[in-house]
Amino acid sequence: MSHSTLTTPPDLAPPTPPSSTPSVIPHTPWARSVLLALGAAAAVVVVLLAFLWPTITSSVRDLPIAVTGDSAQTAQVEKQLETAGDGAFSVTTTASRDEAVRLIKSRELYGAIVLGSKPEVLTASAAGAAPAQIMSQLAANLQKQANAQAQAAVQKAIAAGTAPAGTTAPEITVTVTDVVPLPAGDPRGLGITAASFPLVLGGVLGGVLISLLVAGSWRRLVAVVVYSAAAGLGVAAIMQSWFGVLQGDFGLNALAIALSMFATAAFIVGMNALIGRAGIAVGAVLTMLVGNPLSAATQPVQFLAGPWGAIGQWFVPGASATLVRDLSYFPDADASFPWLVLVGWAAAGLIAMLAGHFRNQEVTEAAA
Numbered sequence: 520m521s522h523s524t525l526t527t528p529p530d531l532a533p534p535t536p537p538s539s540t541p542s543v544i545p546h547t548p549w550a551r552s553v554l555l556a557l558g559a560a561a562a563v564v565v566v567l568l569a570f571l572w573p574t575i576t577s578s579v580r581d582l583p584i585a586v587t588g589d590s591a592q593t594a595q596v597e598k599q600l601e602t603a604g605d606g607a608f609s610v611t612t613t614a615s616r617d618e619a620v621r622l623i624k625s626r627e628l629y630g631a632i633v634l635g636s637k638p639e640v641l642t643a644s645a646a647g648a649a650p651a652q653i654m655s656q657l658a659a660n661l662q663k664q665a666n667a668q669a670q671a672a673v674q675k676a677i678a679a680g681t682a683p684a685g686t687t688a689p690e691i692t693v694t695v696t697d698v699v700p701l702p703a704g705d706p707r708g709l710g711i712t713a714a715s716f717p718l719v720l721g722g723v724l725g726g727v728l729i730s731l732l733v734a735g736s737w738r739r740l741v742a743v744v745v746y747s748a749a750a751g752l753g754v755a756a757i758m759q760s761w762f763g764v765l766q767g768d769f770g771l772n773a774l775a776i777a778l779s780m781f782a783t784a785a786f787i788v789g790m791n792a793l794i795g796r797a798g799i800a801v802g803a804v805l806t807m808l809v810g811n812p813l814s815a816a817t818q819p820v821q822f823l824a825g826p827w828g829a830i831g832q833w834f835v836p837g838a839s840a841t842l843v844r845d846l847s848y849f850p851d852a853d854a855s856f857p858w859l860v861l862v863g864w865a866a867a868g869l870i871a872m873l874a875g876h877f878r879n880q881e882v883t884e885a886a887a
Contacts, residue, residue, distance in 0.1 A: 565808070566808065569807075569808040569809070569812050570811075570812050572812070573812045573813060573823055573824070573827065576823075576824040577818060577822040577823050577824065578822060578824075579607045579649075579653060579822060580606050580607060580821060580822060581606065581607075581608070581609040581821040582607060582608050582609065582629055582630075582650060582653065582819060582821060582822075583608075583609045583611070583627065583628050583629055583821070584608050584609070584610055584611075584628055584629060584630045584631055584632065584654070585610070585611050585612065585613045585618075585619045585622060585628050585630075585631040585632070586600075586610055586611075586612055586613075586631065586632045586634065587612065587613045587614070587615060587616055587618070587619050587631060587632070587633050587634065588632075588633065588634025588635055589634070592634040592635075593612050593634065596632060596634065596661075597610050597612075599664075607653075609821075611628075613631065616631075616633045616639075616641075619631035619633065619641055620641065620698055621851075623641060623642075623643050623698045623699065624643075624698065624699060624849060624851045624852075625849065625851045625852050625853070626643075626646065626845065626849045626851075626852040627852075629642070629643065629646055629647075629650040629653075629654065629819065630642045630643065630650065630651075630653075630654035630657075632657070632661065637694070638661065638662075638665065638691070638693045638694070639693065639694045639695075639696055640654055640655075640657060640658035640661065640693055640694070640695050640696070641654075641696050641698050642654035642655065642695060642696070642697055642698065643697065643698050643699035643700075643848075644697050644699070644700055644701050644708065645699040645700060645701050645708070645844070645847075645848035645849070646699065646819075646844075646848075646849075647708065647712075647817070647818060647819060648707070648708050648712075649817075649818050649819065649822070650819055651697075654695070655695055658693045658694075658695045659693075661693050662691060662692060662693040665691040665693065666688065666690065666691050669688035669689070669691055670687070670688045672688065673686050673687065673688045699848055699849065701848075702763055702764070702766055703763065704762055704763020704764055705762070705763065705764045710758065710762060710764035711758075711764050711765070711843070711844060711847070712816060712817050714754075714758060714764070715814065715816035715817070715836070715840050716811065716816075718754065718776065718779060718780070718836075718839060718843075719783070719806060719807065719810070719811050719814075719835070719836045719839075720807075721750055721754070721780055722779060722780045722781075722782070722783025722784050722787075722806065722835065723783055723784075723787065723802075723803050723806055723807060725743070725746045725747070725750065725780060725783075725784040726743075726783055726784035726785070726786065726787025726788050726799070726802060726803075727787060727799055727803065729742045729743055729746065729784060729788050730787060730788050730791040730798075730799050731799075736792060736872060736873075736875065736876035737876075739788050739792070739872065740788075740869075740872060743781060743784045743785050743788055743868075744781070746780065746784060747777045747778070747780040747781035747784060748777050750776070750777065750780045751773045751774065751775075751776040751777025751778075751779075751780060752773050752777070754773075754776050755769060755772045755773035755776055756773075758772075759772060764847075765843070765847045766847045766848060767846055767847050767848075767850060768846070771846055772843065772846055772847060775839070775842050775843055775846055775858075775861075776839075776843065778839075778858075778861045778862070778865065779835060779838075779839035779842075779843075779861055781865050781868075782835045782839075782861045782862075782864035782865040782868065783802070783806050783835050783864070784868075785864075785865050785867075785868025785869055785872065786802050786805075786806075786835075786864055786865075786867055786868035786871070787799055787802030787803060787806075787868070788868065788871075788872060789802075789867065789868040789869065789870065789871025789872040789874075789875065790802045790868075790871055791875075792871060792872050792874070792875025792876060793871045793872075793874055793875040798871075805834070806834070806835060806836065809834065810831065810834030810835055810836040810837060811834075811836045812831075813827050813828070813830060813831025813834065813836075813837060814831050814834070814836035814837035814840050815828050815831055815832070815837060815840070815841075816836065816837075816840035820832065832856070832857070832860065833860055834860075834864075835860070835861060835864050837860075838856075838857040838860035838861050839857070839861060841854075841857045842854055842857035842858065842861070845857070
C-alpha cells in the first residue's frame with residue numbers, strides 16, 4: 520500500500536505570523552538635535568525681547584497737557600514744567616477750563632492745570648493709570664510749591680514791616696478733578712487693560728484653527744465671519760453686561776471687538792491661503808510679536824521709544840485697544856483712524872483669501 524504525501528496548495532498555506540520585532544525609529548542626527556535646541560532657545564529670546572523691550576525702553580515723555588490761566592501764571596508754570604519735567608510734558612495753553620475739559624474728553628489731552636484763586640488739576644483716569652498717577656503727583660507738587668511761595672511772601676512782608684509777626688499764609692489746596700472717571704465696575708482700570716492681550720490671542724487662535732481645520736475657501740470665509748461675530752458678542756457681553764468694564768453703546772462695542780477679531784483671523788487665514796502653512800506663522804508673528812508689544816494698551820503712545828508708539832497704532836492690537844477705549848470712555852474722541860486700520864487689515868485678509876482661492880483654482884484646472 521502506497522502512501523501519498525498531501526501538499527497544501529500555496530494559496531491555502533497558513534499566513535506567516537507578523538514579526539514581533541518593533542520597528543526601530545532612526546535617531547535624530549546630533550547636529551540637527553543641537554540646532555533644533557538652539558533654535559528653540561533663540562525663539563524664546565526673541566519672544567522675551569518682543570514683549571520686554573517696549574516696556575523697558577518706555578519712559579514718561581511728551582505727555583500732552585494744558586495750562587490755563589492768565590498769561591503771567593501760565594508762562595511761569597510752563598517754564599517750571601519744562602525745567603523740572605525734563606521732556607515729560609508737551610504743554611499747550613487753553614483759553615479756559617471748559618476748553619481744557621473738551622480737549623480731555625476728546626482724548627487730545629491727558630490732563631490740564633487750571634490756575635487762579637482756586638487752582639485745580641484736571642485728569643482722566645479712564646485714559647490709563649499711568650497718566651492719572653502722573654497728574655495726581657503733579658497736583659501734589661504744585662500744592663507744595665504754592666504753599667512754599669505763599670509762606671515766603673508772608674515772611675518777606677513781616678521782614679518789611681507790612682505784616683505783623685506771627686502771620687501765616689493761608690493753606691492752598693490744589694483740587695484734583697477726574698473729568699473722565701473709570702466705571703464702578705472697574706474702578707482701577709484693570710479690566711480693560713487685562714482684556715487687551717486675550718483679545719489679541721483670540722483673533723490669532725481663531726485664524727489658526729480655521730486655517731488648519733476648515734477646508735475650502737468660502738467655508739473658511741464663513742467660519743471667520745461666524746467666529747468673529749460670536750466672539751464679539753460674547754466678549755462684549757462679558758465685559759459690559761456682566762463685569763461693567765465697558766461703557767457706552769453695546770452694539771458698537773461688540774462691532775469693534777468683532778472687527779478686531781475678524782481682521783486678525785482673516786489675515787492669518789488669507790496668508791495661509793496665499794503662501795501655505797508658513798502664512799499662519801507670518802500672521803501670528805506680526806500680530807503677537809510686533810503689533811501686541813507696540814499696542815500701547817497699558818500706557819500712552821507717547822511713552823514708547825521713538826516712533827514705535829505711532830507705528831503700533833497701524834497694527835490690529837494697537838488700533839483695537841485704542842478703539843475700544845475710545846468708544847467706551849471717550850465718545851467725543853475722533854475714532855476714525857482705528858476704524859480704518861481695522862478695516863484695512865480685514866480687507867488685506869479678504870484679498871489674500873480670494874487671491875489664494877483663484878490661484879488654487881488655476882493650478883487645479885491646469886493639472887486636469
